[in-house]
Amino acid sequence: MAYIKERGAYWRAEVRRKGYKPTYRTFDTQRQAQQWARRVESEMDSGKYYDQTEAEHTTLREALERYQRDIVPTKRHPYQETCRINRWLKNDLCYRTLANLKGADFAIYRDIRRDAGRAENTIRLEL
Numbered sequence: 001m002a003y004i005k006e007r008g009a010y011w012r013a014e015v016r017r018k019g020y021k022p023t024y025r026t027f028d029t030q031r032q033a034q035q036w037a038r039r040v041e042s043e044m045d046s047g048k049y050y051d052q053t054e055a056e057h058t059t060l061r062e063a064l065e066r067y068q069r070d071i072v073p074t075k076r077h078p079y080q081e082t083c084r085i086n087r088w089l090k091n092d093l094c095y096r097t098l099a100n101l102k103g104a105d106f107a108i109y110r111d112i113r114r115d116a117g118r119a120e121n122t123i124r125l126e127l
Contacts (some may be wrong), residue, residue, distance in 0.1 A: 002037030004030060013037045017044045021051055053098050060101065061094035084126050 003014040007026070013033035015023045022038055027033040043049035069083045072078045088094060093105055106127060113123045 001033075002041060004033045006030070006036065015044070017041070020044055020049065023051070023053075055099040056097055058098050059095060060098060061089060063098060064088055064094065064107045087126065 003016075005012050005014070009047075011024050011027045011033040013027065013032045013036055015037055025033070025036055027036065035068065040049065064085050068082065072081045074083070075081050093101065093108065096105075110123055110127065114120075120122065
């Protein structure tokens, strides 16, 4: 059962289930809070629930920098990987959170690189 409380001008929904980390979210209306709580509880019951708090707080830039620091040095040719990461770090998508990135965003990036005259294999490797 979800707990929904009014906190000032907002409504806070809290879902606690055994075996899952407690999940909280704040909404403008009580109805939005109830709908979200029902959806999360349904996902937990069906086993499809995925906690996205990490993805909501991590930007693409942070993920790429962590990858560059931890994984790239173990690669056979780290220079090439570093160049690709640096190219991504100059892109506007780096400031968005991982949870907000969509396939359409990467399709736009692909089209921009294609219009710049890059080869299909280069674009594939960058993605």
